[in-house]
Amino acid sequence: MGQKPRGPGRWPGLLLGAVAGGVVFGGALTAAQEALADDGRMQGRALVEERCSACHQKEADGSLHRIDHVRKTPEGWTMTLFRMRQFHGVALSDEEQRTLVRYFADRQGLAPEEAAPYRYVLERRPSVVEEPVTDGDLSVMCARCHSVARVGLQRRDEDEWRRLVNFHLGQWPTIEYSAQGRDRKWWEIASTEVPQTLGGKFPFKTDAWTSWQAAPKPDLSGRWAVAGHRAGIGSYGGTATIAKEATRDGDGYRITYDLTDSAGKPLKGEGRSTVFTGYEWRGTGTLDGKPVREVFAASRDGSRLDGRWFLTQQDEVGGSLHAVRAGGADSMILGTSQSFLKAGSTARITLWGSGLDRGEVGFGPGVSAKILSRGPTSVTVEATAAADAAPGARSLTVGGAKAGGFAVYATLDSIRVEPDFTIARVGGNGGPVPPMTAQFEAVGYLNGPDGKPGTADDVRVGPMPASWSVEPFNDAAAQMEDVRFAGAMGSSGLFTPAGAGPNPQRQFGTNNIGDLKVVGTVIDGSATLTGTGRLISTVQRWNDPPIH
Structure with a gap:
């Protein structure tokens, strides 16, 4: 049985392969292309009037009930339109849905600073432990089912948040009787405290959004200096060339990557993107021959791009990307091929950034640097x-x-396994959902001024070559032989879960889940150092929307 891609690849509002148009190498859009963009915006509003207004009635000020009182990310609007098609029978083609996502994200999106605290969920970053929005009941009222980011990436006034509570109760009537619902005055809290709190923290009208709507939107075409890091593989850097592409919204780009990894191996790639809300880059393409998706954010002035790329069918596998415009007046260092040097040793190190062809190269006292190549x-x-x-x-x-x-460093003081806690998921084995892997790194640290390891003032040295193993995390894991059944740890720190489904060789015929201690061992001269983390390998995620 074929395996379907996980994550945003299934959601037509964010599929970019159907974008049509020609490539423009820099500069403003032509009059014909501006007309095409205007046509796209007009078509978006026409679709709203035609397909939405039958249920969402016009209010006294001409706005549509509910629709015009919410702001969301492109992913949020994609999920809304998917629900309208799936549960309410709204007739939309995939292309019409893409048009509406672009329309809503541009007209009712989030300002860059509003989305910034929750970009981890948009970028599909694994191993993020969220901070609660507030103390008290909100974490169990919303976050028992959703990520905090799903709440934080929406903007509504208090009344509209209350309507969302009513929708939840109508759609899932047993919600107040489920775990962490029946032990409190659920309806009283949900209908009063929750809308008040969310309306105050995530209001519909904000100065940030008003400012961003009025601000000129950057043209991202040009040549960029790039650097990034992929856990378990290492750092990379080079250049990316972005060319504007005429689309129905005038917000499309093509990108070509010319990168090298820390060992000097070329990493080539290319892709196409749509930019929503003036700064939200969503792309699809290839990197090093593998299909990838890109989720980046442009800075307000268009001088930076930051975000993450990930494999189309394995969004937990990916790397960071940081980019600045090449050839600018200011020099900038974005990244290095390695982040440390051992006292008494010599290493070949590449620095990536912009404006690096001028001035001396320095690593501080006691380190000399001989330039081998420069650009x-x-x-x-x-x-x-x-x-x-x-x-x-x-x-x-x-x-x-x-x-x-x-x-x-002369000698390392400690090793930390990063992440110190994460999950993997069983999959495959003839089923439709592929396994979700987990990547670890053994990171060396020096003690800080307090002389103690594991405290806030420790100095991070960087990922070290390590050997890897797993052990039972507790007595229950030992009894269930989790090490034997849960999966395999590779030499690079990549854990691959076992196949999905019941396993007749296990106690009770259960599936191949496990609770494991991850051990990374580093040899530093005559010393052997270890660090540990925790890995829970659990069951598949059957419902995998763009925002959990």
Whole structure:
């Protein structure tokens, strides 16, 4: 049986392959392309009037009931339209849904600073432990089913939040009798405290959104310097060339990647994107021959792009991306091929960024740097740390550019497994849902001024070569032989879960879930250091929307 892709690949409002138009290499859209964009916006409103107004009646001010009183991300609008098609029989083609998502996201989206705290869920980052929105009941009223980000990526006034509560009770009548509902005055809390709290924290009208609506939207075409990191693989950097593409909304781009990894291996790629709300980049393409999706955010002035790419069918597998415009007046260091240097050693290190073809390259006292190759977006050096080089955090400099995130060490003080807690999911084995893997890194640390490991002032050195193993996390895991059945840990720190479905070899014929301690072991000279984390390998996620 074929395996269906997980995540946003199934949601037509964010599928980008059907975008039509020609490529424009930089500059503003032509008059014909502006007309095409205007036509797209007009078509969006016409679709709203034609398909939505039968149920969502016009109010006294001309707005449509409920529809015009909510702001969401592109993913949020995609989910709303999917629900309208699935549960209410609204007739929309995939192309019409894409048109409406673009229309709503541009007209009723979130400002960059409103979406920023919750970008982790849009970028499908694994291993994020959320912080509660407030103390008290809200975490069990909403977050027992949803992520905090799902709430935080919407904007409504108090009355509209209350209508959402009413919708939940109408759609799922047993909600107040389920776990963490029947032990409190659920309806009283849900209909009074929750709308008041959410209306105050996530209101419909904000200065941020008013400001962003009035602001000019950046043109992202041009040449960019890029750097990023993929856990278990390492860092990469290079350039990306973005070309504007005429679409019905005038917000399409093509991107071509010319990157190298930390070992100097080329990483090529290309893709197409739609930019929603003036800054929300959603792309699809290939990188190193693999199909990927891109979720980036442009800065207000269009000088930066930050976000994450991930494999289309395995969104837990991906890497960060940070980009600035190449050729700008200011120099900037975005990343390095490695983040540390051991005292008394020499290493070939590449720095990626913009404006790196001018000025001296420095790693601080006790470290010399011989330039091997150099260009505007990268400089490769042979760096040597003296045997008596002072250990600790260092600032890297290239001309006027300065960046942290580098360390010199003589001996490591501790190892931490990162993430220290995460989950994997069984899958495959003839079923429609592929397994969800988990990637770990063994990260070296130096003690900070307090001289104690595991405290806030520790100095992060970086990911180290390690050997990996798993152990039962507790007595119950040992009794159930979780190490034997739950999956396999690879030499790179990648855990691959076992197949889905009941296993007749296990006690009770249960499936291949497990509760495991992950052990990363690092050899540092004559010392052996270990770090541990926790991995729960659990069952499939059958409902996998763009925002959980």
